[in-house]
Amino acid sequence: MNLILLQPDEWLDDTHATVRDPRRLRHLVDVHRATPGDSLTVGALDGLMGRGELLALSDGEARFRVTLDREPPAPLPVHLLLALPRPRMLARTLEHVSALGVKRVTLMHTRRVEKSYWQSPELKPEKIRQHLLLGLEQARDTRLPEITLETRFRPFVEDRLPALLEGRRGLLAHPGLAQACPRAITEPTLLAIGPEGGFVDYEVERFLELGFEGIHLGERILRVETAVTALLARLF
Amino acid sequence: MNLILLQPDEWLDDTHATVRDPRRLRHLVDVHRATPGDSLTVGALDGLMGRGELLALSDGEARFRVTLDREPPAPLPVHLLLALPRPRMLARTLEHVSALGVKRVTLMHTRRVEKSYWQSPELKPEKIRQHLLLGLEQARDTRLPEITLETRFRPFVEDRLPALLEGRRGLLAHPGLAQACPRAITEPTLLAIGPEGGFVDYEVERFLELGFEGIHLGERILRVETAVTALLARLF
Numbered sequence: 001m002n003l004i005l006l007q008p009d010e011w012l013d014d015t016h017a018t019v020r021d022p023r024r025l026r027h028l029v030d031v032h033r034a035t036p037g038d039s040l041t042v043g044a045l046d047g048l049m050g051r052g053e054l055l056a057l058s059d060g061e062a063r064f065r066v067t068l069d070r071e072p073p074a075p076l077p078v079h080l081l082l083a084l085p086r087p088r089m090l091a092r093t094l095e096h097v098s099a100l101g102v103k104r105v106t107l108m109h110t111r112r113v114e115k116s117y118w119q120s121p122e123l124k125p126e127k128i129r130q131h132l133l134l135g136l137e138q139a140r141d142t143r144l145p146e147i148t149l150e151t152r153f154r155p156f157v158e159d160r161l162p163a164l165l166e167g168r169r170g171l172l173a174h175p176g177l178a179q180a181c182p183r184a185i186t187e188p189t190l191l192a193i194g195p196e197g198g199f200v201d202y203e204v205e206r207f208l209e210l211g212f213e214g215i216h217l218g219e220r221i222l223r224v225e226t227a228v229t230a231l232l233a234r235l236f
Numbered sequence: 237m238n239l240i241l242l243q244p245d246e247w248l249d250d251t252h253a254t255v256r257d258p259r260r261l262r263h264l265v266d267v268h269r270a271t272p273g274d275s276l277t278v279g280a281l282d283g284l285m286g287r288g289e290l291l292a293l294s295d296g297e298a299r300f301r302v303t304l305d306r307e308p309p310a311p312l313p314v315h316l317l318l319a320l321p322r323p324r325m326l327a328r329t330l331e332h333v334s335a336l337g338v339k340r341v342t343l344m345h346t347r348r349v350e351k352s353y354w355q356s357p358e359l360k361p362e363k364i365r366q367h368l369l370l371g372l373e374q375a376r377d378t379r380l381p382e383i384t385l386e387t388r389f390r391p392f393v394e395d396r397l398p399a400l401l402e403g404r405r406g407l408l409a410h411p412g413l414a415q416a417c418p419r420a421i422t423e424p425t426l427l428a429i430g431p432e433g434g435f436v437d438y439e440v441e442r443f444l445e446l447g448f449e450g451i452h453l454g455e456r457i458l459r460v461e462t463a464v465t466a467l468l469a470r471l472f
């Protein structure tokens with residue numbers, strides 16, 4: 001936790017806030033070894049960042065005087081289309097992408113996504129939100145990513161994907177496609193990444209027909225969570 | 237498991253091999269749904285890759301006729317110096333770096349590495365080897381990385397690090413250092429990455445004195461496993 005991310009209901013007034021949840025209180029005590037008078041990095045959810053002076057710390061509450069004075073880091077110019085990973089990998093991947101600065105993620109169904117994954121408790125909004133918050137706290141960012149679920153491939157690709165692609169460069173990452181992953185791009189991008197086992201040919205064809213460029217990361221086949229981080233780090 | 241990696245004791249003769257361990261047998265049956273006649277990607281540990289025709293599959297054994305005819309993917313030209321992460325993160329990080337093509341890793345002590353981590357069962361050679369093998373099986377590679385442990389910072393940095401740096405470009409990744417992480421480099425590199433909480437100033441100074449260039453990945457502070465993948469993907 002490199003940032004204390006203050007939620008709307010944690011503000012007492014414009015310059016004071018309290019943290020009461022056990023996870024962050026424990027972290028303040030055990031890891032930061034915080035004592036009153038300490039100054040810590042804080043941020044307002046979806047707002048500015050700054051410093052929080054710890055005024056009081058008890059078993060049930062930490063109270064801060066807060067000064068917010070700077071913007072959070074710039075987001076990555078990417079909307080990530082990710083075939084729904086298995087639940088444990090989803091959890092870690094959401095933390096990675098949130099920490100790396102992705103602000104829009106669509107989790108989509110594809111042929112090789114196991115249908116049971118859509119029933120996972122990891123997809124409950126509160127669980128998703130928790131992983132995203134952990135990523136923001138890690139990276140020192142305040143803007144919560146938006147997550148959309150698309151449980152059917154064809155209606156999504158036919159009805160909604162063309163509009164998402166407008167004004168964005170579409171990149172389809174899949175082993176064996178033609179082009180090496182570009183580097184250091186800056187334009188708005190729609191990046192599609194398949195499930196373990198990859199997209200099936202039919203899916204690859206649909207994306208390419210819509211105007212996506214097929215890209216690869218080399219001969220090595222990476223796990224989804226490794227591939228997501230590697231692609232984002234190389235692209236932007 | 238995208239490659240069946242054959243160990244020296246699994247060869248019957250020059251062209252036949254058997255796999256007997258339950259993990260890979262189960263994977264062949266449950267995930268690959270392999271049946272005799274199928275052709276699968278195989279490799280010889282530290283050797284060539286090719287195809288294995290499944291001749292027989294029983295509860296206790298899979299027997300292959302093997303043709304090896306191509307080199308594994310090129311390694312990354314990097315020796316990774318990694319402050320020992322906490323055990324669960326070490327396990328995942330070893331899989332990531334093995335999959336990404338790193339062939340030399342030194343796990344080192346620094347001020348902010350908890351001493352107890354050096355007692356973890358994850359550091360047993362057999363555990364380390366298992367994580368590295370999983371990375372090779374994932375990425376389709378055959379060459380096992382070499383791992384060295386350096387449990388004391390000063391003797392390592394003073395006595396052995398200068399020789400490691402000879403003929404290599406030293407890069408020290410640490411938030412706040414001067415230079416943005418370079419991209420697409422090809423020269424032999426020695427890449428140092430700190431623990432959760434980072435290097436302390438004294439350590440940063442030692443590396444810089446030896447000729448390391450200080451690099452950063454931007455404002456965001458990443459977890460070690462995310463940072464390792466992001467750095468390798470951006471550098472090479």
